[in-house]
Amino acid sequence: MTTSSENPFFSDTSQPQGPPDTFIPPPALESAADYDEDSSSFGGTDSSGDASSSGELESLRQGYLSPRILELLPELLAEPAFRIGQRGDLRKRDVFLTGALPVWAGALPNVRFRYGGTGVSPNLYSAVVAPPASGKSALRHARKYGRPSSSTSSGGTSPEIGTSSENRTVLESGTSPESGASSESRASPEGRASAQGSSTGQEGPEEEPSGRERPGVRAGRRQLFLAADSSAAALKQRLEEVPHGVIFETEFQALSRALGSSWGSFTDVLLKGLQNEAIRMSRSSKGAVTIPHPAPSIALAGTPAALGGFMSGSGSTPGTGNGLFSRFLFYRFDREFEWSPQFRSPQSESTQSEGPQSEGPQPEDLQSGERRGSLEESLRGAGKKFGEARRQLGARETPLWVRVPGALQEAHTRAFRSLTKKWREDGSVPRSMQASLTRAGLQAVKIAVVLRGVRLAESGVPPASTQSIDQSIELGPEDMEAGIRLSLTYLLHAIEVGARLQGDDGPQDTCLQEKAGSQAKLNERKRDLTERQREYLEALPEEPFSTAEAKDLASGFGASKRGVQRWLKSWRKAGLLRKPKRGMWAKRRPEREDFPRTEGLPGAESVISVIDGIPALAGGRAP
Numbered sequence: 001m002t003t004s005s006e007n008p009f010f011s012d013t014s015q016p017q018g019p020p021d022t023f024i025p026p027p028a029l030e031s032a033a034d035y036d037e038d039s040s041s042f043g044g045t046d047s048s049g050d051a052s053s054s055g056e057l058e059s060l061r062q063g064y065l066s067p068r069i070l071e072l073l074p075e076l077l078a079e080p081a082f083r084i085g086q087r088g089d090l091r092k093r094d095v096f097l098t099g100a101l102p103v104w105a106g107a108l109p110n111v112r113f114r115y116g117g118t119g120v121s122p123n124l125y126s127a128v129v130a131p132p133a134s135g136k137s138a139l140r141h142a143r144k145y146g147r148p149s150s151s152t153s154s155g156g157t158s159p160e161i162g163t164s165s166e167n168r169t170v171l172e173s174g175t176s177p178e179s180g181a182s183s184e185s186r187a188s189p190e191g192r193a194s195a196q197g198s199s200t201g202q203e204g205p206e207e208e209p210s211g212r213e214r215p216g217v218r219a220g221r222r223q224l225f226l227a228a229d230s231s232a233a234a235l236k237q238r239l240e241e242v243p244h245g246v247i248f249e250t251e252f253q254a255l256s257r258a259l260g261s262s263w264g265s266f267t268d269v270l271l272k273g274l275q276n277e278a279i280r281m282s283r284s285s286k287g288a289v290t291i292p293h294p295a296p297s298i299a300l301a302g303t304p305a306a307l308g309g310f311m312s313g314s315g316s317t318p319g320t321g322n323g324l325f326s327r328f329l330f331y332r333f334d335r336e337f338e339w340s341p342q343f344r345s346p347q348s349e350s351t352q353s354e355g356p357q358s359e360g361p362q363p364e365d366l367q368s369g370e371r372r373g374s375l376e377e378s379l380r381g382a383g384k385k386f387g388e389a390r391r392q393l394g395a396r397e398t399p400l401w402v403r404v405p406g407a408l409q410e411a412h413t414r415a416f417r418s419l420t421k422k423w424r425e426d427g428s429v430p431r432s433m434q435a436s437l438t439r440a441g442l443q444a445v446k447i448a449v450v451l452r453g454v455r456l457a458e459s460g461v462p463p464a465s466t467q468s469i470d471q472s473i474e475l476g477p478e479d480m481e482a483g484i485r486l487s488l489t490y491l492l493h494a495i496e497v498g499a500r501l502q503g504d505d506g507p508q509d510t511c512l513q514e515k516a517g518s519q520a521k522l523n524e525r526k527r528d529l530t531e532r533q534r535e536y537l538e539a540l541p542e543e544p545f546s547t548a549e550a551k552d553l554a555s556g557f558g559a560s561k562r563g564v565q566r567w568l569k570s571w572r573k574a575g576l577l578r579k580p581k582r583g584m585w586a587k588r589r590p591e592r593e594d595f596p597r598t599e600g601l602p603g604a605e606s607v608i609s610v611i612d613g614i615p616a617l618a619g620g621r622a623p
Helices: 046-051 056-062 067-072 075-086 088-104 136-146 189-199 232-241 252-259 267-275 304-311 375-394 406-425 431-459 476-501 509-529 529-537 547-552 562-573 603-610
Strands: 111-115 117-122 125-129 245-249 279-283 287-291 297-302 329-332 399-405 469-474 584-586
Touching: 056 067, 056 562, 056 603, 067 476, 075 088, 075 375, 075 431, 088 125, 088 136, 088 245, 088 297, 088 329, 111 252, 111 329, 111 431, 125 279, 125 431, 136 232, 136 297, 136 375, 136 406, 232 267, 232 279, 232 287, 245 252, 252 297, 252 304, 267 279, 297 304, 304 476, 329 476, 375 431, 399 603, 406 431, 406 476, 431 476, 476 603, 547 562
Parallel strands: 111 399, 125 297, 125 329, 245 297, 399 469
Antiparallel strands: 111 117, 279 287
């Protein structure tokens, strides 16, 4: 087994060690020594045992976030998600969660973890892609977390960000006109982290020491949300003041319009922002200025037709080869043309929706016990803790480092190493999608750290250390498991978004057209079967069945059990059968299935098999 010191992604020795905090650590993860040494066996084996619920694969096939993920969420995310799902539309619940992750990342200034030998912030980019009037507007609920943090105070420097290194700019002259002191005399936490990395024999992050605190920046100018429709100069100025700001828009056009203009071409800022790479600029009033550690987050939504314009807004080629594409967590869905009730009484807002439930994992499967209160009440309470966490973290002089225990490092490495091997052996996966897989590994840990930060907001952020060394806390197993599962689920969506963006399955296709086309393909494939095979296929149960049940029917059609096993495997490849979970089979019925469908898309089955093989790193709790 690879030890943590040999791990190419993490190293325990490179973590800044701080005094123990007062928080109760998450449940300890058992040793990863029982993992199969052959990483290629990760995924699609029996190693996950109870980790995958019966609805895990079915949820993935339908494009939903799985019940297992929802069990692992902290309460401040799980409670509003439950409320939205309770209203009867689980797509809206998933849209909300997809937007909430970047928003919460904006509440975590001065939070760091190490990845690839570099100090990284947990900022995230996400995009919901769906047809018009399909429920994308549920994204707006995620914005409500930031309402308390967006208020303007009466004046002065806000404690929210007042002394944070996040809001210091680097004057390359190294001096401040106010004091004349060298910037080296007040090195930022990033600069100290780099020095510590060298002292431990680890390569430190390539970050520059911060300059002195900018005076006179009022709290009203430190609002959490950044305008997408901005000039490049205006956006850089805002990031200079609020490096952890969030670009939040419910329409792609708001951002694509700016990216496509001569005054707003800031694609380079977005490309560097996810990786926290320094942004350098020159201004006539200040001279050369550097933002040493930009960490913006982005939450967007829009239609498939508008996505191409957004990705090519800077003049680059749209598609998976665009550098922006691999930086986003995508969530894509289609919906049947149906009417949802638009009038609800105050009482129904806090109880189960009277409207029909959508397909997919049902809310009653995702809860334990009775919940009271409305969605607004839930978000209002969560928003207060959101704002308090942002203020406390923003006021820190030193980062709060999140350490990744060795067993969690191993789980992460094995999952992404396994998928990399599967994709390498699958010659059909487009090379342009490899960048999305590479960044999915980073996004998994970013999501995990965001979830850890949300749990800190629930219990209380640790006080800033009075010592000169940096504090650190430990990532929990429930956070890493959820991070891996979420990043791979979003990668599954990215595969389909990429295929449509490249023209493999035109963005204007409707759900009904897809179903009609899929049924025609199934009929054509059935005609390729022999008469005996067609009779046997029709005789199989309409509901999911086991391999043993399929073999029991073999003798009635003059087929051997081994021959039936070959039939099942070949029919799955042909799209006639699917596997809702290991050891089970089901007939392909397009008229009964929710889209998007990932069958036949290069790399999709490999992603599903790896998700299915992720072991249960934590017990989780029902939201």
